[in-house]
Amino acid sequence: VHPGTSRRLPSGRRSILAGMWPILAAAGGLVLLSTAFAWLLVWTLV
Amino acid sequence: MVARPERRDLRIIGYHLGRILAGLSLIMLPPALVALALGEWNSATALLTGVGITVAIGQLTEWRLETRSPLTLAHGTVVVALAWLLGSLLASIPILLSGHVDGVLDAWFEAMSGLTTSGLTVVQDLDHLSYSMNLYRHLTHFAGGQGIVIVVLALFAAGSGLGTLYAAEGRDERVMPNVTRTARFIFRVALVYLVVGTAALTGALWAAGIPGWRGLWHGVNLFVAAFDTGGFTPMSTSVGYYHSAGVEAVLVVLMLAGTISFILHYQLWMGRHRDAAETLEVRTLAVTLVTLTSVAMLALAVAGSYLDAGGLVRKGAFTVLSAHSGTGFAVTSGTLLVTDWAPLAVVAVLVAMGLGGMAGSTAGGIKAIRVAVAVKGVLHDIRRLLLPESAVVVTSYHAGRHRILRDREVRGAMTILLLYLATYVVGAVVALFTGPWTATEALFESVSAAANVGLSVGITSPEMPAALQLTYLLQMWLGRLEFFAAFALIGYAISLARGRT
Numbered sequence: 382v383h384p385g386t387s388r389r390l391p392s393g394r395r396s397i398l399a400g401m402w403p404i405l406a407a408a409g410g411l412v413l414l415s416t417a418f419a420w421l422l423v424w425t426l427v
Numbered sequence: 428m429v430a431r432p433e434r435r436d437l438r439i440i441g442y443h444l445g446r447i448l449a450g451l452s453l454i455m456l457p458p459a460l461v462a463l464a465l466g467e468w469n470s471a472t473a474l475l476t477g478v479g480i481t482v483a484i485g486q487l488t489e490w491r492l493e494t495r496s497p498l499t500l501a502h503g504t505v506v507v508a509l510a511w512l513l514g515s516l517l518a519s520i521p522i523l524l525s526g527h528v529d530g531v532l533d534a535w536f537e538a539m540s541g542l543t544t545s546g547l548t549v550v551q552d553l554d555h556l557s558y559s560m561n562l563y564r565h566l567t568h569f570a571g572g573q574g575i576v577i578v579v580l581a582l583f584a585a586g587s588g589l590g591t592l593y594a595a596e597g598r599d600e601r602v603m604p605n606v607t608r609t610a611r612f613i614f615r616v617a618l619v620y621l622v623v624g625t626a627a628l629t630g631a632l633w634a635a636g637i638p639g640w641r642g643l644w645h646g647v648n649l650f651v652a653a654f655d656t657g658g659f660t661p662m663s664t665s666v667g668y669y670h671s672a673g674v675e676a677v678l679v680v681l682m683l684a685g686t687i688s689f690i691l692h693y694q695l696w697m698g699r700h701r702d703a704a705e706t707l708e709v710r711t712l713a714v715t716l717v718t719l720t721s722v723a724m725l726a727l728a729v730a731g732s733y734l735d736a737g738g739l740v741r742k743g744a745f746t747v748l749s750a751h752s753g754t755g756f757a758v759t760s761g762t763l764l765v766t767d768w769a770p771l772a773v774v775a776v777l778v779a780m781g782l783g784g785m786a787g788s789t790a791g792g793i794k795a796i797r798v799a800v801a802v803k804g805v806l807h808d809i810r811r812l813l814l815p816e817s818a819v820v821v822t823s824y825h826a827g828r829h830r831i832l833r834d835r836e837v838r839g840a841m842t843i844l845l846l847y848l849a850t851y852v853v854g855a856v857v858a859l860f861t862g863p864w865t866a867t868e869a870l871f872e873s874v875s876a877a878a879n880v881g882l883s884v885g886i887t888s889p890e891m892p893a894a895l896q897l898t899y900l901l902q903m904w905l906g907r908l909e910f911f912a913a914f915a916l917i918g919y920a921i922s923l924a925r926g927r928t
Contacts, residue, residue, distance in 0.1 A: 398619065400696035403703070404687070408680040415720055415744040419736035422728035 431926030432919065435494075439502050440509070442492040447510045449485020451517055452478045454566040462559035470557040473524035481517055501915065508916035511904055515539040518567055525560045527551050529889050532896055539900050541567030543907040544789050546658020546755040546881025547899065549889050553663040558644060561661050565648040571907070572655025572685075572789035573617060609689075616692050617654065620684060624650045627677045635671035649674070653681035656789045658755030658881030665757035672737075675745055678756060686712075686752035686784030690827065707824040708785050711799040712751075715782055720747045723775035730769030743772065746882070751779035753790035755881025762885045765868055777871055780880045781851060791879025791906050793847045797840040799824070804837030846910045850877045854902050861892040877902040 455477045462471035498506070515538040523534035533549045540547045541564055550556060550564070629646035637645055645661055652659050662668040666675060684692075687709075694703040703709060724743045733739050742759050749756045764773055783792015807822040814820060822832040854873025858864055864872075864886055872886040876899040887899065905913050 398623070399698065400616075400692060401620075401623070401684075403695050403700055404684050405680055408676075408683050411683070411716070411720075411744075411748070412676065412679060412740070414717070415724065415740050416736060418721060418724060419728075419739035419744075422724060422739060423734070423736050426728045 431922055435496060436502065438492050438494050439496050439498060440505055442488055442494050443498060443502070443506045444509055444513070445484055445488020445492060447506065448514055448517055449481055449488070451514055451570065452481040452485070454518075454570045455481065455521060455563065458559040458563035458566060461562055462557065465558055467557040467559050470521075470525060470559040470563075473521040474559065474563060476524060477517070477521040480520060484517070501919070504912045504915040505919045508908060508912040511539075511542065511907060515542050515904075518542060518570075521560065521563055522550075525556070527553070527556050527560070532893055532900075533889060536896055536900050537564070538567060539903050540881070541565075541657065541659060542571030543879050543903040544568050544572045544655050544657040544753070544791070545876060545879040545903045546652065547876060547883055547887045547903075548659060548881075549887060549891070549896070551889050553661075556661075562644070562648060564659050565651045565657070565661075568655040568657030568659060569651050572651075572657060573613060612693065613689050616689065616696070620654050620681070621650060624654060624677070624681050624684075628674065628681075631671060631673035631677050632669065634673055635669050637669070645669075649678065650681065653678050653754060653756070654685045654789075656682065656685040656753040656784065656791075656879075658749075660756065664760075667758045667760075672741060675741060675758065679745070679748060682748055682752040682754045682756070685754065686788050686790045688785040688787030690787055691785065694827075702827070705825045707799050707803075707826055708794075708796040711795040712785060715779070715795065715798070716748065716751050719751065719775045719779045720744050723747050723772040726769040726771035726775065730772070732768055732772070746776055747779050750776045750880055750882055751782065751784065753780075753783050753792055753878060753880050755875065755883075757882060761883045764871070764882075765865070765884050770867070773867065773871070776882070777874055780871075780874045780878045780882065781847070783878050783880075791877075793844050793878075796826070797844050800832065800836055800840040801844055803832055804841065807832060807837070843909060847877065847906070850902055850905055854898055857898040858886060858895055861895045862886065872899070873902065877906040879903060879906050 455474050459471055459474035459478060462468070462474055516535055518541070519531070519534035519538035522528055522537050523531060527550050528534045528537060529549075529551065536547075536549050539545075546568075553561075556564075625643070625646045628649050629643045632642040632645050632649075648659070648661050649666075651657065658665075660666060660668070666678065669675075691703055691706065691709065694700075694706075720743070723746070724739045727733050727739055727743045733742055745756075745758050746764075748754075749758075764776070781792055782798055783794050784790025786794040786796045803822055803824060807820060810822075811818075811820045824830055824832055851870065851874045854877055855866065855869040858869035858872060859866065862869075868884045868886060871882075871884050874880070875882050876887075886895070
């Protein structure tokens with residue numbers, strides 16, 4: 382490892398599962414946001 | 428005038444093309460084994476015939492055309508363009524022999540749709556297609572999604588010119604400095620998602636009432652179609668067949684994972700979350716996705732298409748994500764989109780399909796980065812107009828690192844964007860010439876084909892006109908290659924006939 386280079390690169394990689402949670406969070410956020418928006422629409426328009 | 432290619436050039440192209448085509452046998456073999464295990468003899472014969480022909484082509488090219496000459500970028504580009512055309516033709520053999528399609532064009536269309544991860548289907552009586560043949564259809568998504576070239580890269584990584592093939596396929600954003608390691612990383616990510624995604628889907632399917640190994644089989648197929656943003660499904664009514672919020676929720680995660688680039692997967696894998704969140708393409712995708720979802724839901728609510736929150740989310744929001752990610756899963760009948768949906772909601776879905784996902788993913792369409800660069804380019808020009816002439820106007824953006832926006836990047840993005848728009852319009856015009864469809868229906872189906880999405884308003888069917896089917900087939904090919912490899916192939920063919928000797 383050269384000075385100034387992160388020790389995680391290239392060998393100390395994290396678990397791929399750890400790379401999944403931001404996508405899970407984004408999907409969860411999208412579902413929650415659209416559900417909240419849908420309730421708002423139903424409440425105000427329908 | 429371009430120089431006429433020599434025999435040596437054709438030998439190099441033929442050799443590499445043959446090796447790639449031989450790789451197709453790898454996606455025919457697993458379903459062939461499934462067919463043998465389940466006693467589906469017709470499908471086993473069809474698939475093993477496909478394996479035999481592809482392996483024979485591979486052996487023949489090894490025997491007659493083997494060469495150690497280096498592959499230039501021109502060779503690589505021609506190989507890639509031909510590989511998608513001829514590869515889909517070879518991949519169509521088992522589908523043709525299955526007896527569920529009406530002729531060579533239908534089989535070729537199905538294979539091209541699978542390999543380009545589009546998902547439009549012309550299979551007849553899909554609900555009674557054998558388990559093994561249905562699995563094969565979905566595996567074409569896997570082969571095309573991870574890239575015919577990259578499949579070969581990962582499994583036969585040896586010899587010269589690999590980087591050239593990789594760049595020619597429009598995936599020049601290498602995650603790692605070494606092409607082979609990049610390919611292996613992509614496969615590793617796909618493998619982990621395969622295990623986790625299939626397990627989650629199978630659980631959701633069991634809960635939805637599809638028990639035992641059939642739940643697992645549906646899970647595998649749906650996983651491949653979602654993660655490779657393909658859109659084939661085992662049943663003719665697509666995801667709507669399952670009537671399951673759980674299945675849809677898992678598919679939302681997988682479609683999102685499929686539509687983001689492998690560079691972003693790598694950044695997330697390395698824990699560089701902040702870097703990922705600052706990336707211009709991520710922000711663009713987030714903005715367009717949230718905006719289009721909101722517009723569609725608002726339009727559907729105002730028009731009274733769905734009267735409850737569940738309907739707005741599970742039909743409206745799901746369809747927009749399915750379109751934006753380039754997957755094409757349907758939760759509602761295609762004809763309902765034009766008869767029952769508010770026109771503004773249909774336009775939101777249409778725009779989502781046209782924009783597509785991130786570059787360096789399996790999604791099709793214009794891609795978020797090009798939209799962002801084009802918009803930044805316009806804003807840059809406006810700033811230049813408003814500021815004094817002597818002012819130095821610099822526009823920057825974040826993509827892995829801080830970059831200065833260059834004119835040639837804007838020109839490149841604009842060119843591809845324009846080519847996509849032109850292709851969308853041409854397909855729509857052909858549909859209007861060949862059938863009784865409205866302009867909206869014609870444009871919807873054309874965008875779906877060229878952006879490799881797969882949502883359908885009902886135009887794509889076994890009865891569709893052959894001219895239109897061929898147009899969609901070429902649109903899927905052009906959209907997957909992002910035009911230039913296809914143009915290079917045409918230029919190469921012209922130089923063969925009329926080039927300077």
